[in-house]
Structures are given as structure tokens and as C-alpha cells.
Amino acid sequence: MKNILAILFVSTLLFSCNNTKKSQDAVENEQSISNENLSTAEKIANANGFENWKDVTEIAFTFNVDRGEKHFERAWIWKPKTGDVSSISSEGISINHNRSSMDSLTMETDAKFINDKFWLLAPFQPVWDKGTTFSEKENAIAPISKDTLNQLTIVYGNDGGYTPGDAYDFFYGKDFKIKEWNYRKGNSETPSMSTTWEDYENFNGIEIAKTHKDSTGNFKLYFTNISVRNEARN
Template sequence: MKKPLYTLIILSLFALACKETKKPETTAPEDELPILEQLAYANGYGNWNKVQELKFTFNVDRDTTHFERSWIWKPKSNEVTALTAQDTITYNRSRITDSLAYKADGNFINDKYWLLAPINILWDKNSISTKHSVDVEAPLSKKNMQKLTVVYNAEGGYTPGDAYDFYFEDDLKVQEWVFRRANQEEPSMITTWEDYTEMGGLQLAQMHKNKDGSFKLYFTGLEASTKD
């Protein structure tokens, strides 16, 4: 028994529709990613796997005093070398066995956080809670920006319970941030994020200043060795 022509047409259209629904999956547009991933990728996270070695010097100028320490970090092996005026220490972050290495690692965590915070918060996603607001006055510039508040869990890590407020515009580059010790309401420190440079595919803010410029935290000697 022959099927009516209109039935065959409907079946043919249904088959075509099924084929169209089997398109290859595509990566979600950047603005559909969670805000932690948006920030990280805007600051070079997509290139992180290429970084073989990262060198940087952490500097602090406070009024008339100057302090600095330098680091060589090999992320693939997790080897860190700390260089100060007093000593040089090399250790592996996965096998910290003595008090000197433990102290050095606490300093390293602090310094690399200032350098890589937009990426670091993605690495820490299982240890934080977040709140994203889209139209908030930034504390220094008084411009309306997006704000991401990150609060660390109360247990574990070097500074449990601390909070950070990141302020940024649509380019997702942090322009200001607030550090709030133990998630207190009042700021412990407010600084800029400025003088961005591209290094090994990473977007790095080299300068952080408070409102009157009496405190400056900045990076020199930035080098990134990469491999495709």
C-alpha cells in the first residue's frame, strides 16, 4: 500500500529537522561563562598551560621605605625559588617539609595572588563564595563598575575567612580592589590595578597604589617562558 504524498513530505521534513539538531557542540560564548571564568580568561587563563616558568620581583614602597623579594616559579613541576637579600630557598610546593619552606610559601602565596588574582580565584573556586553585582561605585575612582566579592572559607589556607572586592568594567580587567581581613565590613586596604602588560599571553597589572600614593606595590623583572 502506497503512503500518501503529503505523508512522505512530512517524514522527509522530520528527517531533515533531526539532522539539523545534530550539529557539533560549540564552546559557550564568553558572556555565558560563570563570572570567575570570564575574569580568568580575560586575563590570560587560556594561555596558562603554556607557561613553563614565571619570574617576578615583588616590590613595596611605603612612605620612604622599600622592600622586595624575587621569585622563580615552574608551574609544571610546582618548584619555587625564593630570592631575598638574606637567602635563596628552592622548594617544591607539593612537598613542603620544613619551617623555612613553609614560611617562604606563605610569602609566595601572597605575592603571586597580587600578580595573578583574577586567575587565582578560579583556581580557588572550591574554597570561596562569591557575589556579583553589575553597577556599583568603585571606592577610588567613584566610577560605576561591576563588582565581584570573593570570600574565602573559614578553614584552611594561610588567611582563612578573608574577603576581596574586585571592581572592573566590561573588558573584565580589574581596576581597583578592596581587601577585607576576616570579611570585616571596613576595608583593610584599597588599591588600584594599573599599568597592565602582556607577558606569555597573561594580562598582568604591574602597579597597585593607594589613594594618596604613599603605598605602592608593584612588579619588576617580569619574565614568562612558554611552550606551545
Template sequence: MKKTVLLLSILLTISCKNEKSGDISSAEKEEETRAQEIARAHGFENFKDVEEIKFTFNVKVGDSVRTSRSWHWKTSNDEIRLTEGDISRTYIKDDSIADDEKELDQKFINDSYWLLFPFQLVWSDAEISEEKKAEAPISKKEMRNITVSYPSEGGYTPGDSYEIFYEDDLILKEWIYKSADGSRKSPTTWEDYKDFNGLKIARSHKSPDGSFELFFSGIEVN
């Protein structure tokens, strides 16, 4: 896949689990980790009621939209359809993705992780650091902070990590993406939140100078 801008290469390591339950048992609630609390703050418990999600992933550089692709994800069986320009393709996301579907799968992982990253704190097997206080990269405000690190093997881009920043409401405000080799470090905002049937989704992510924006349109959660 040709990468027109840096952040389009952010393809996290672990695919969404086939079981996408939003349930957390009573016992688990008593001992919730910070990661689980962040997921819950974004509406994780309501995901179990979701049957399908539609969204369009857009990347804008300056005044020009460089990328726009639309997805229809049936969560019950992981049937996923991509519409990009005049072309539509459908595949089933499972443990045996065909070679000719891997590029499609990479795009979906990238785009859906941006859409629902807080839920990946529960779904994926990332290593989560202890919470601390740190200066957020864009606002320069002191916020709560954890680092999310992915395994060094497996997946499309192993070893990547994310520093996420949030306040007392546990809603993500900013993050820093770091490539495994340390050659790329990209901060963006998490903003323009809207509630979609109980899922709190940030519709806009901007670079510090505002010249880059990754944003979502056409979001439907049914």
C-alpha cells in the same frame, strides 16, 4: 614574618592548584561564570603554555622601597626559588610542605596571588557573589563588582575577602581587601598592565593617596 606594612599580611587561603590548566571546554564556554570570564580576559587560556615565571615583588612606602624579593616558579613541577637579598632558597610546592618551608610558602602565596589573582577566580575554591554595580573605592566611578570570599577554615589567613571592580572589558581596575575580622580594609588600584606571552598582568597597585605602592619588576613568562 615581620610585617612592615599592612598589605604584606595579605596571604590568601587557598594555594594554587597543582594542575594549572588554562583550558576551558567548549561546554564550559557556553556557561561561563563571570569569574571565568574575568580570568579569560586576563589571558587564562594561555597559562597552559607557560613553563616558568620570574618576577620581583616590591613594596614602596613614600620614597622608600621596604620589600623586594624575586621568584622563579617552574610551573610544570611547582619548583619555586626565592631570592631575597643575598639568600636564595628553593622548595617544591605540594601537599606536604615541611614546617621549615611554610614561611617561604606564605611569601610565595602572597606575592603570586597579587601577580595572578584573576586566575585564582578559577583555580581556588572561593565563594563568588553575584555581579552588581557599585562605586569603586578610589576613582569613585561606577563599575561592575563582585566579592570573592575565602573559607573560614584552612590556609594561612582564613576568611579574608576581596571586592573587585572592573568595567565592560572585565579587566580589574581596583579592589578592596577585607580581613576576616573586619579590622582591616585596604583599597588599591590595578594598573600599568602589560601583556606577557598572553598573560595580562597589572604591574602596579597603589593606595588612594599614592603613599603606598606594591609593584612588580623583572617579569618574565616563558
């Protein structure tokens, strides 16, 4: 029952990004950012090592959620250059799919992967994702700390992806690192979830915030077992 409740919680409350599936891996691998005339989204991506993403051949991570005494986790291995994704169970059983060739069964697994990957690499998503609109605000009040930060809002279009029409507010500092964010389902005015971004660590040139907490202290989303293989460095 504990696992069922955790799965229901993750599937209903946590959000999936609005990636267009059919060519996303190709876009993620081929896209690079010039150092000239950078947009805010590009500066946020670069602050988290986006210039090194083109060399990443494999990324592995475990997605964890603690809510009160309930714990849930999923483990993944992703090879972005080929689009191969492996879901690793707690018993070590691997379920594999390729993001360029999916059916109704693999789409369910892929939706979970997209959700977890979005949390892991959200600073890159505004650069990767298509069909989005942006707005910016200076001296915005962060939802949890109430610190004065800058805000970048990304709103997804109503077509394509797993959760069309959703919005995300990124609150970032002078270093363009995300400090907090809102998720607003269906672009509603009231956030569906707000969390911190903390415990940053560099993994082979990719900066990852390993921990996210809400304002109540009862919810914690975090990553363990992170590894990044980079063909230029390994």
C-alpha cells in the same frame, strides 16, 4: 632597621591568598575554561590570558613595595608544572622549595610566595581556589576613583589556606579587566586595604597589572623583572 620595618609592614598589612596548598599547582596546571556558559570569574580570568596558563612552564618576578621612603622587595622564580619555587635574595642567593613537599621552615617561605603570587595573578585565583563563595553587584562604586563599575566579591572559607575567612572585592569594567579592589580581612565590612590595578602589560599571553596604589599616594606595590616562559611560544 629600614628593612625590618618594611618586612614587618609586608607581613602584617599585605595579605596572603587562601590557597589550599596540597594540590594547588596540579589544579592550576590542569584546569581550563570552556568558552561556553562562562561565569564572571571565568570571564575575568580569560580577559587576563587564562587560556594560555596551561602552557606556562616558568614565571619570574620581583615583588616591590614602597611606603613613603621605605622600600621592600622579594624576587621569585616559579615553575608551576613541577611546583618548584625559588626565592632569590638581593645578593643572588637562591632558596628552593617544592609546594608539594613542605615542612615548617619552607611553609614560612611559601606563605610569602603565596602572598606575592596572589597579587601578581589575582584574576586567576577565583577560578583556581576552592572553598569560596561569590556574589556580584552591578553599578558598584569603586573605592578609589569612585567610578561606577561592576563588582565580584569572593569570600574564602574558614578552613585551610594561610588566611581563612578573608574577602576580596574585584571592581571591573566592561572588558572584565580589574580596575580596583578591596581586601577585607575576616570578611569585615570595612576594607583593610584598597588599591588600583593599572599599568597592564602582556607577558607571553598573560596579562599582568604591574602597579597598585592606594588612595593616599603613599603606598605603591609593583612588579619588576617579570618574565613568562610559555612552551607553546618559546
